[in-house]
Amino acid sequence: MGSVPEVFIGSIDQGTTSSRFLIFNKQGEPVASHQLEFKQIYPQPGWHEHDPEEIVSSVEQCIDGAVKQFETQGHNINTIKAVGITNQRETTVVWNKETGEALYNAIVWTDTRHQGLVRKLKQRLGADKLTDICGLPLSTYPSVGKLLWLIENVDKVKQAYEKGVLAFGTIDTWLVYKLNGGTKRNVFVSDPSNASRTMFMNISTLKYDESLIDFFRIDRTKIAFPKIVHSSDSSAYGSLSSTVLKGVPITGCLGDQSAALVGQKGFTPGLGKNTYGTGSFILYNVGEKPVISTHGLLTTVAFDFGGNSKPMYALEGSIAVAGSSVKFLVDNFGFIESSSKISSLAETVEDNGGVTFVTAFSGLFAPYWIDDARGTIFGITAYTQRGHIARATLEATCFQTKAILVAMEKDSGHKLTELAVDGGMCNSDLTMQTQSDLISIPVKRPAMRETTALGAAIAAGLAVGVWESIDELKVVNTEGVTTFKPAISKEESSSRFARWEKAVEMSKGWAHFG
Numbered sequence: 001m002g003s004v005p006e007v008f009i010g011s012i013d014q015g016t017t018s019s020r021f022l023i024f025n026k027q028g029e030p031v032a033s034h035q036l037e038f039k040q041i042y043p044q045p046g047w048h049e050h051d052p053e054e055i056v057s058s059v060e061q062c063i064d065g066a067v068k069q070f071e072t073q074g075h076n077i078n079t080i081k082a083v084g085i086t087n088q089r090e091t092t093v094v095w096n097k098e099t100g101e102a103l104y105n106a107i108v109w110t111d112t113r114h115q116g117l118v119r120k121l122k123q124r125l126g127a128d129k130l131t132d133i134c135g136l137p138l139s140t141y142p143s144v145g146k147l148l149w150l151i152e153n154v155d156k157v158k159q160a161y162e163k164g165v166l167a168f169g170t171i172d173t174w175l176v177y178k179l180n181g182g183t184k185r186n187v188f189v190s191d192p193s194n195a196s197r198t199m200f201m202n203i204s205t206l207k208y209d210e211s212l213i214d215f216f217r218i219d220r221t222k223i224a225f226p227k228i229v230h231s232s233d234s235s236a237y238g239s240l241s242s243t244v245l246k247g248v249p250i251t252g253c254l255g256d257q258s259a260a261l262v263g264q265k266g267f268t269p270g271l272g273k274n275t276y277g278t279g280s281f282i283l284y285n286v287g288e289k290p291v292i293s294t295h296g297l298l299t300t301v302a303f304d305f306g307g308n309s310k311p312m313y314a315l316e317g318s319i320a321v322a323g324s325s326v327k328f329l330v331d332n333f334g335f336i337e338s339s340s341k342i343s344s345l346a347e348t349v350e351d352n353g354g355v356t357f358v359t360a361f362s363g364l365f366a367p368y369w370i371d372d373a374r375g376t377i378f379g380i381t382a383y384t385q386r387g388h389i390a391r392a393t394l395e396a397t398c399f400q401t402k403a404i405l406v407a408m409e410k411d412s413g414h415k416l417t418e419l420a421v422d423g424g425m426c427n428s429d430l431t432m433q434t435q436s437d438l439i440s441i442p443v444k445r446p447a448m449r450e451t452t453a454l455g456a457a458i459a460a461g462l463a464v465g466v467w468e469s470i471d472e473l474k475v476v477n478t479e480g481v482t483t484f485k486p487a488i489s490k491e492e493s494s495s496r497f498a499r500w501e502k503a504v505e506m507s508k509g510w511a512h513f514g
């Protein structure tokens with residue numbers, strides 16, 4: 001009897017600033033990868049677009065690049081059994097369903113051009129009922145406002161809508177469609193973790209909800225919405241029709257933050273993760289029933305693996321400015337040459353020296369949702385050094401994380417027992433120790449931080465039997481975990497947090513002043 005050949009899973013990680021392709025083995029270790037940045041298009045202040053064709057071609061190039069590396073290591077391409085996709089969420093693409101031609105650039109999740117439109121929607125009868133149905137409050141964040149803006153403002157889109165040939169999709173849908181060859185096979189699907197970010201999906205049934213679509217006055221006969229299928233499915237997503245992996249099935253699909261939760265193995269209720277990237281996103285698994293927040297959080301689908309398992313839900317808290325505050329100190333103040341030096345600067349001082357920095361550059365997101373706050377530094381004296389500001393900058397993200405965890409506890413009735421972390425900013429040991437001190441629970445950082453890509457690989461691998469069950473995955477990516485334990489008393493932690501809350505209060509209203 002020969003030994004069982006090793007099998008691998010590919011993972012497309014289509015993010016906001018770059019596309020990547022990673023190849024994982026069964027132990028969840030990345031063995032090859034390729035990354036490409038692509039163009040950020042900012043036509044006007046508040047507008048943010050991507051070229052949808054460039055998104056696809058960057059993904060294709062990453063696949064070819066990573067596979068080349070994989071083969072150089074002596075692996076055989078046939079051992080890659082399936083491919084998963086994880087992607088930036090909410091970003092919206094529209095195309096002509098008869099020709100497959102994109103009708104406008106992708107409007108990115110950060111885009112706020114439709115602020116006025118959203119303000120009007122908030123006045124419409126029934127606006128206060130939306131969150132209970134779809135889990136999201138009305139804001140510029142979900143896809144719906146971007147789609148409505150496109151139909152109202154772009155002639156080509158308006159015409160396609162009138163003719164009934166308009167197709168709408170988030171990035172997962174667009175990628176799956178294009179990677180399958182577009183109109184040739186017409187694979188037009190989305191998974192619930194992505195569809196739950198559009199505002200068209202009922203969070204309980206995981207189906208499009210007519211009352212939501214009616215509220216937005218969209219005529220369903222004139223626009224095609226992708227079919228919502230399980231996040232892990234052996235046939236629904238088709239297969240690659242281009243690249244060296246032509247013919248390999250796509251069998252997993254998850255929005256980026258859901259994928260990170262899966263990659264951190266947040267499979268059961270009570271587990272949570274924070275991804276400290278440009279912004280910071282905390283997801284907390286609440287189990288098989290959605291919990292609608294009354295404390296400023298979003299309700300989202302964590303994952304829906306199908307088969308005998310029920311979909312799992314999460315409460316989500318987003319922080320607009322996290323790693324970008326560190327970058328701000330690098331780019332705007334020249335405090336340090338690169339983000340990785342922030343900890344050393346902060347360590348030149350013992351503590352924050354009484355400085356609190358509310359990094360509300362564009363208001364504060366969860367759980368505060370304060371539009372009119374602006375970045376404010378409190379407590380500056382003649383004693384203040386750059387090190388104090390550096391510390392206060394790192395602490396700002398940790399305090400907001402604490403505020404979100406408090407809200408999650410109130411909404412779910414359960415207290416998180418540990419926090420799994422990933423993303424660029426978690427490289428800072430000082431930040432992670434501060435985080436643990438402020439939330440009074442252990443913070444766990446895996447050695448392998450490609451958790452988002454791993455999450456998509458897990459979704460894909462489960463569909464083709466690389467892993468038979470979630471139980472089998474418990475051992476994946478467990479090596480080299482660093483645990484940061486709380487090192488200050490709960491009283492000390494509460495008193496620091498009270499100071500932060502006071503600073504948040506005092507930062508309000510600045511945007512309207514003058």
Ligand code: ADP
Nearest residue numbers: 277278323324326327339340423424425427428
């Ligand atoms: P994204 O996926 O959103 O592009 P990443 O997870 O790559 O983000 O994280 C990048 C962010 O992390 C940057 O904003 C950067 O300032 C921050 N960052 C990177 N390394 C460090 C570090 N050692 N300490 C603190 N922040 C860091």
